[in-house]
Amino acid sequence: MADTLVIKGIEFTSRLWVGTGKYKDFEETRKVIEASGADVVTVSVRRVNIIDRKSENLLDYIDPKKYKILPNTAGCYTVEDALRYSRLAREAGISDLIKLEVIGDEKTLFPDTIGLLKATEILAKEGFIVLPYTNDDPIMAKRLEDAGAAAVMPLGAPIGSGLGIRNPYNIRIIIETAVKVPVVVDAGVGTASDAAIAMELGCDAVLINTGIAGAKDPIAMASAMKHAVIAGRLAYRAGRIPKKLYATASSPIEGMLL
Amino acid sequence: MRLKINGEIVDGVKAVTVSELLDELKVQSGRVAVEVNLTVVRKQDFETFRLGDGDAVEIVNFVGGG
Numbered sequence: 001m002a003d004t005l006v007i008k009g010i011e012f013t014s015r016l017w018v019g020t021g022k023y024k025d026f027e028e029t030r031k032v033i034e035a036s037g038a039d040v041v042t043v044s045v046r047r048v049n050i051i052d053r054k055s056e057n058l059l060d061y062i063d064p065k066k067y068k069i070l071p072n073t074a075g076c077y078t079v080e081d082a083l084r085y086s087r088l089a090r091e092a093g094i095s096d097l098i099k100l101e102v103i104g105d106e107k108t109l110f111p112d113t114i115g116l117l118k119a120t121e122i123l124a125k126e127g128f129i130v131l132p133y134t135n136d137d138p139i140m141a142k143r144l145e146d147a148g149a150a151a152v153m154p155l156g157a158p159i160g161s162g163l164g165i166r167n168p169y170n171i172r173i174i175i176e177t178a179v180k181v182p183v184v185v186d187a188g189v190g191t192a193s194d195a196a197i198a199m200e201l202g203c204d205a206v207l208i209n210t211g212i213a214g215a216k217d218p219i220a221m222a223s224a225m226k227h228a229v230i231a232g233r234l235a236y237r238a239g240r241i242p243k244k245l246y247a248t249a250s251s252p253i254e255g256m257l258l
Numbered sequence: 259m260r261l262k263i264n265g266e267i268v269d270g271v272k273a274v275t276v277s278e279l280l281d282e283l284k285v286q287s288g289r290v291a292v293e294v295n296l297t298v299v300r301k302q303d304f305e306t307f308r309l310g311d312g313d314a315v316e317i318v319n320f321v322g323g324g
Contacts, residue, residue, distance in 0.1 A: 019322075019323060019324030020322035020323060020324070021322045021323045021324040022322070022324075023322060029322060042323055042324055043320040043321065043322065043323050044320065044321050044322065044323025044324075045291070045318050045319075045320060045321075046318060046319070046320075046321045047264040047265070047316065047317065047318055048264065048285055048290055048317045048318060048319050050263055050264055050266070050268075050283050050285070050317065051266070053283070053284055053285070057286070057289050057319060057320075058319075058320050058321060058322060059289055059320060069320070071320065071323075072323055072324065074323050074324065084293075084296070087298045088291040088293060088298060088316075088318050089291070089320075090291075091291035091292075091298050091299075091300065091301065092289065092290060092291035092318060092319060092320060093320070159324070160324075207324075209323075209324030210324065213324075
């Protein structure tokens with residue numbers, strides 16, 4: 001049975017989404033994306049170096065016809081900046097997708113959810129497909145959905161921390177009761193088991209950058225994450241057994257020698 | 259003409275339109291977004307949008323990010 005993720009009519013073939021930051025060169029970025037099997041890649045919007053023009057461009061390595069380009073507003077600390085970057089991203093790209101970040105603090109990179117909510121509302125009205133990077137608060141997730149978010153992207157842990165899914169209970173509440181839109185865990189995934197846990201909770205997808213880019217062998221880790229996401233999704237759909245404190249024998253008692 | 263391009267003062271710009279400016283800077287127009295005085299210039303307007311002395315121009319593209 002097909003198990004396709006759809007957000008605002010856009011079909012996603014992969015439930016692993018990958019970032020393109022922190023790689024040593026574009027060639028490594030390309031290989032990682034290929035190994036990950038992802039069809040969504042995030043990018044940032046930055047000034048073109050007009051003095052030292054490089055001929056190479058990230059999009060020479062990531063074919064926008066093959067991959068969905070998801071620009072972010074990383075580095076934006078105000079609603080105004082996030083709006084400005086979003087509008088530029090839409091013009092530089094080919095779609096209305098935006099991974100909206102309004103950051104509240106430099107040390108933790110936690111989202112400023114008040115600003116995030118305002119920016120989500122404005123951009124959704126301008127026709128953007130807004131995917132806000134938020135905290136693991138179910139109420140905020142609901143508010144973002146009400147403001148027009150096409151999906152919500154709660155953090156598993158601080159960006160780049162590799163601490164895994166720190167509050168699986170809240171993530172479950174977001175998925176099960178808070179929102180109807182897809183839930184994509186963004187940030188904090190450090191290794192394959194973290195990605196599998198996110199998917200077992202019922203997340204619709206996982207976005208990973210540092211967990212892959214920072215690994216000793218990013219290409220091998222991309223492959224590990226791909227399999228973890230597939231395994232976690234299958235386990236979620238299969239329905240895990242309830243946890244119990246005591247044993248239940250797997251082998252029959254009947255027929256045993258007396 | 260003097261422009262402020264990506265935060266740098268640039269003197270002696272010959273370009274009159276956005277697309278001429280991108281040509282002058284040898285920037286591929288297909289993969290950038292341009293903002294003039296805080297307003298995004300649509301790609302279809304690059305050839306007609308006229309720059310004025312002292313305009314603040316931002317030229318951005320996609321880079322690696324998470």
